[in-house]
Amino acid sequence: MSAVVNFAKGEGAYRVLSQADIIAEIAALPGVAGILGGKPSEWSIRDVADGYINAVFIIDGPDGGVCAKQGLPYVRYHGESWPLDETRAFYEASYMRRLEPVVGRLAPKLLHFDPVLQFIVMEKLSPHVVLRGALIEGRTFPKVASDIGRYIAAASFHTSDLGVPFERKFDDIALFSGNKSLLRISVDLIFTDPYVEVWRNRFVPELSAWAKAFREDTELKTAVAIRRNAFLSNRQALLHGDLHSGSVMVTEEDSRVIDGEFSTFGPIGFDLGAFVANLVINWYGQAGYARDEAERAAHRIWLLDQIAVLWNAFRAEFIRIWEANPDAGGDGYPAAHFADPAGRARLATIREQYVADIFEDLVAFAAIKIIRRILSYAQVADFLVIEDTQRRAEVQANALAFARAVLKDPARFRDFGAFLDAIPRFEGTPLDPALAR
């Protein structure tokens, strides 16, 4: 009567695949080999693992390419001294499969998953680049913010009590409840570590006073605790769980969400907040990059615009899907309860309130994610590229001061205009937190 059936693990012997092994694995998959074309001896393979966690390769053949990813039994970037359940690839593949019917071409296509080797083969994205790096270079992409807004709308609606009967949702919850090793990382790195002293924390020494101030701020830790509990208990919809600008690949015309290994059920605002946090981080980071002043100013205006575009795209798409699917069978608001004119009118109000609540969550989770990327483990290139650590710390202090204000005084940020307005006001925050607002 044991609860813990590890269906994430296939029966057989796991082993870490070499490049030659990967070629052999793919050669044995007719569908995938067909995409590459030619013979295995004509294929090339290269390591593209710029992520922190897994082995990732691009394999090219005469006709085309694919991307292969393997979950390792440890954190790749850190090494074998940080063990990590390799079955994370199962959750990433499950996330892609679950969402493919609803997000379509907003994610790469899953071509193959092997549960013994924890080995994923997916569509190669080309000529896509990872959004984070492009933003650091000051590049802009006209469609990405609205694409991500629509992605989150579709993914969350169709996995929530609005979009599916609870039986389907409970099956999904049972599956993703197994993704514990990765969720432990989220819980620790996002919600715990920034507010305590722990070996993994990676902030620059110039930020020590800010880190100490955060560790001693009961008000702030209380605000974080509210969201931490919501993250663990509010099973609103299936989340990506790590939707930052490093999990998005783009071209001018196309945007794709990758890397769903942190997927979990939680509050919809968490994914939105993660993406917003990374736009805000890039906004603050810009001050530390050597760049023409007018260019910088233009890029920053573009960034703030994108936050608004993301939210508006999410909001419009979420409500559109809801309205377009009155018979989705979700148990949240049964159609029969709101079928008369008063009911239909009320449902419109309910929808507005539903997205307004998501907005409140977005704002708070964005702030928490900003803090986490500055004080905790796995920092972001947007700040790391600023080599002068004093300058980096100054820029980070701005972002920290903003995030703190958002968490401690949420009433000021109920309106999106106020949220965007406030971002520039925290530039020039002193490195001594006692002197900051």
Add this chain to the structure above:
Amino acid sequence: MSAVVNFAKGEGAYRVLSQADIIAEIAALPGVAGILGGKPSEWSIRDVADGYINAVFIIDGPDGGVCAKQGLPYVRYHGESWPLDETRAFYEASYMRRLEPVVGRLAPKLLHFDPVLQFIVMEKLSPHVVLRGALIEGRTFPKVASDIGRYIAAASFHTSDLGVPFERKFDDIALFSGNKSLLRISVDLIFTDPYVEVWRNRFVPELSAWAKAFREDTELKTAVAIRRNAFLSNRQALLHGDLHSGSVMVTEEDSRVIDGEFSTFGPIGFDLGAFVANLVINWYGQAGYARDEAERAAHRIWLLDQIAVLWNAFRAEFIRIWEANPDAGGDGYPAAHFADPAGRARLATIREQYVADIFEDLVAFAAIKIIRRILSYAQVADFLVIEDTQRRAEVQANALAFARAVLKDPARFRDFGAFLDAIPRFEGTPLDPALAR
């Protein structure tokens, strides 16, 4: 990579057990047979299934007795035309096993579970009686309200993000997410059916105008929808899921919770609200019983007192357990975040707020459960014993009017005194809802 591993079902052939089969099953279990004593030929077995759903028997031997329960592939009371997954016995047994270490003697001891036959053997409770019947007779029990308050406190704390690391909670969630057939009954009978026309609804014709008024009350259905969504999405703790007065067996000194087959993760206020609803139902029902007026008045005062006793016992015990377990490892409020004097003081406020939020849920769920027992399927003896259906309808209209006020005007019921005060004020509600407050 299928999510749906039915670990609730053993491998083998399920069959409905006859009384002789049950004797044979038990004879093959040395531990259980030892409790009965003597030889199987000396044992007696009798059907005690006064519940709606399962086969339940008491088996007595020379030395003692046990209770045996089997999940049938249909709803016993309704017959084979209402199929129902027999694996509900697995969830009932899992619920008992999960909680035994924390609720101890507040539940009968699980002696055996067979996943092929969906067959449970548990401690026989004797001379216990089912609380509902005893309340209808006007009997009182000094300990039951505080015992149930303490039961819910222990069960919910130790399965929440306060009492266990989320990994443990996610394992529990994965397990109980499988309990879909029973949860479908909860969702439909409690949250949907009372507000629509459906074959299962069972109210007396004299209540038709009230039922119609409820079906047409958008405000009311909106208030219900908020709790319905919380019931499905807020995975606060492991719930019994059907904790009414028919799920409690008592003596003067002892109280036991039985019948956890509806167990699911949800808001703690749901279990509290279920029990409170049934005390309120009994309070209103008393007006329909032939009884000495002074006796009735005394019993009613006792009932209102018990609601307060239940809440105070829950509240005190929940906070006591929380304070006594600073290192439980729950991820909700990490000890390291609240370790200094300000943090410890804040934690006291957080605890108060936590139980205050549970109270708000309690009140709303109690109202929803009252409505459900009057308008939907599976009505309760407290009302059914009133044979004059006109009188029954009058008494039920009182309860409906009270429940409606609670749901539509929650601000009036934030304080427990106001909640108790209001109960008698709704006596004498007219059978024409248009004339009611």
